[in-house]
Amino acid sequence: MPTDQPNAGHASRPLIVRLCNYVGDVILSVPALRLLEANGYELQLYGKGWAASLLAGEGWPCVVRAGSFGERVGQLRQLKKDCQRSDPGFQARANILLMPNSFSSAFESWRAGLKPAGFARDGRSLLLNRQLPSSNRLHALEGFWDLARAFINGAQQPPVEIDLKLPSISQARADQLLSDQGIAAGFICIVPFAAGLVDKQDKKWPGFAELSRHLLAQGHVLVICPGPGEEAAARTEYPGAYQLTGLDLPTYAALLKRAALVIANDTGPAHLAAAAGAPLLSLLGPTQAGQWLPWGAAVDFVQGPGQSWPDLASVLAAVKKKLAGQAV
Numbered sequence: 001m002p003t004d005q006p007n008a009g010h011a012s013r014p015l016i017v018r019l020c021n022y023v024g025d026v027i028l029s030v031p032a033l034r035l036l037e038a039n040g041y042e043l044q045l046y047g048k049g050w051a052a053s054l055l056a057g058e059g060w061p062c063v064v065r066a067g068s069f070g071e072r073v074g075q076l077r078q079l080k081k082d083c084q085r086s087d088p089g090f091q092a093r094a095n096i097l098l099m100p101n102s103f104s105s106a107f108e109s110w111r112a113g114l115k116p117a118g119f120a121r122d123g124r125s126l127l128l129n130r131q132l133p134s135s136n137r138l139h140a141l142e143g144f145w146d147l148a149r150a151f152i153n154g155a156q157q158p159p160v161e162i163d164l165k166l167p168s169i170s171q172a173r174a175d176q177l178l179s180d181q182g183i184a185a186g187f188i189c190i191v192p193f194a195a196g197l198v199d200k201q202d203k204k205w206p207g208f209a210e211l212s213r214h215l216l217a218q219g220h221v222l223v224i225c226p227g228p229g230e231e232a233a234a235r236t237e238y239p240g241a242y243q244l245t246g247l248d249l250p251t252y253a254a255l256l257k258r259a260a261l262v263i264a265n266d267t268g269p270a271h272l273a274a275a276a277g278a279p280l281l282s283l284l285g286p287t288q289a290g291q292w293l294p295w296g297a298a299v300d301f302v303q304g305p306g307q308s309w310p311d312l313a314s315v316l317a318a319v320k321k322k323l324a325g326q327a328v
Contacts, residue, residue: 013040014083016076016096016114018105019047019062023249023268026051027275028141028295029099031158032148033060036097039152042086044079046096054249057165069108076112091115094130097151099144103127117151138290161296164275166250166257174247174254181242187221188319189256189273190241191264193230198286203266205283207312209237211263214316216240223259225252225269261322263315270294281322285309300328 274294
């Protein structure tokens with residue numbers, strides 16, 4: 001048996017997990033994290049500031065990564081010391097699992113005196129204490145799952161749903177917010193914003209404003225939850241929608257869970273909606289659906305031929321089907 005497998009001789013079996021840098025990636029890694037925990041590992045997460053809030057319902061502690069390289073190395077060294085206190089055998093095995101494939105994540109871990117495990121990519125093979133066989137499956141969730149499965153030497157298959165756990169207070173806050181605004185059941189939440197590019201192409205479907213006008217004319221109630229820096233555009237481009245701002249990620253997820261439908265670009269909130277179990281219609285253009293489509297049984301998507309943007313008529317037809325409970 002490999003030395004880094006849990007056994008009954010340890011009261012505690014800590015494992016540091018370096019999380020990815022994007023909301024969608026971290027959401028897609030949740031099943032893999034649960035798999036590690038189910039196999040006896042006490043997770044010590046290390047990631048962005050929002051990750052602690054996003055995963056609060058799961059109960060995993062999360063250290064927020066510092067800004068500079070030196071500070072991050074110091075944080076990891078302290079984590080190593082803390083883990084050694086609870087498990088004297090911590091340094092006898094691979095003790096930090098790298099969810100990102102980056103060189104920097106491996107170098108920081110190695111520099112801190114940890115023993116990183118991960119896929120041997122991005123020229124980091126020599127820094128890894130344990131090189132795990134790369135996944136040959138396309139979807140990102142399956143890639144994270146295969147990483148964890150290789151680490152534990154398991155053969156399980158990923159779940160159909162993520163079913164992100166949310167703090168009860170987050171659902172209460174979301175419900176109170178909807179009540180205060182007079183927003184009844186049956187509303188549609190639109191997510192027209194998206195940061196970043198795919199193959200140098202914008203990830204924002206250009207027909208969202210026109211779609212919103214059609215939906216409002218049909219009598220639908222629209223809700224939009226712009227993030228920091230998106231508020232002005234939301235007011236200008238979607239004046240008929242209820243604007244709810246300043247939500248933390250668990251409260252946002254809880255609000256999405258109450259929607260009759262979420263319509264979203266390829267962005268973190270789309271993955272958040274799917275993970276919360278909300279009915280989701282994902283609008284895709286240059287994005288490769290097989291790799292990045294939000295994960296869940298209530299997810300459908302519309303995409304034009306050759307990974308182009310769908311036209312408005314196709315989206316409206318898909319919305320109608322989705323609201324009727326039909327597969328798109």
